[in-house]
């Protein structure tokens with residue numbers, strides 16, 4: 001078992017109109033966790049707590065073996081953080097920022113920074129205030145990556161990037177993971193990005209963690225089953241049914257607990273299995289959130 005880069009246990013944070021509710025989350029070293037949630041679900045709050053920028057009201061947080069927020073100074077030496085909160089100096093150039101960060105962090109890798117300048121098509125002599133939004137995001141990612149931190153906390157790193165830039169950034173993140181001692185947690189609205197590069201997935205909704213698991217296991221468990229139910233048969237009781245749509249004769253069943261025995265069960269009960277379709281991460285997220293919201297309205 002790898003060491004844990006992140007360990008949150010029962011972490012809560014209350015704002016006037018929001019509760020981050022007992023979040024428990026472990027992230028083994030060498031993994032990449034995609035953190036998915038709707039607007040206002042609590043992604044940034046969770047990441048800020050991990051960075052020591054927001055103090056939790058209850059629960060414990062350890063990042064790279066350091067208790068947060070008490071030991072944040074030591075922890076931050078090894079965390080690369082990219083978010084909207086991060087302000088670069090508009091009047092200074094990207095080169096100035098690179099020199100500044102290189103002077104603080106001994107592991108700064110200039111050759112890697114230079115390579116990223118090329119790959120991200122950034123000009124070091126350009127002032128930050130002259131950069132487009134997407135260029136600023138890429139600059140912030142470059143500054144975080146070239147420090148070679150053990151943990152990258154990236155809050156919406158691909159938002160606002162064009163498809164080519166997004167692909168470049170995702171490729172760089174995957175390259176980071178070739179070093180098994182480095183770990184990434186990144187939030188995104190873009191489930192395609194998350195599905196592409198994560199090996200673990202967390203879903204958060206209205207301040208609660210509603211799923212945290214291996215991506216392949218999650219994708220394996222969820223299926224849409226299209227059945228034909230003849231008049232002589234009845235719809236069998238299936239495990240993990242989250243939603244039934246379609247008609248009585250042609251139901252479409254969404255299940256979170258699919259296994260091959262489910263198909264045998266349907267056939268044994270006289271129904272015809274027309275198809276068993278895998279679901280995208282986005283479909284799984286939406287079905288998961290909707291079914292929980294029906295059970296527990298706000």
Ligand SMILES: Nc1ncnc2c1ncn2[C@@H]1O[C@H](COP(=O)(O)OP(=O)(O)OP(=O)(O)O)[C@@H](O)[C@H]1O
Nearest residue numbers: 015016017018037038039040041042043044045046
């Ligand atoms: N400093 C604060 N004071 C009061 N409420 C806050 C504060 N910070 C966050 N919140 C509230 O906490 C909730 C969660 O916000 P958070 O930024 O964590 O969500 P998010 O999942 O990152 O959303 P988005 O995808 O829209 O960025 C929101 O309702 C927000 O208004």
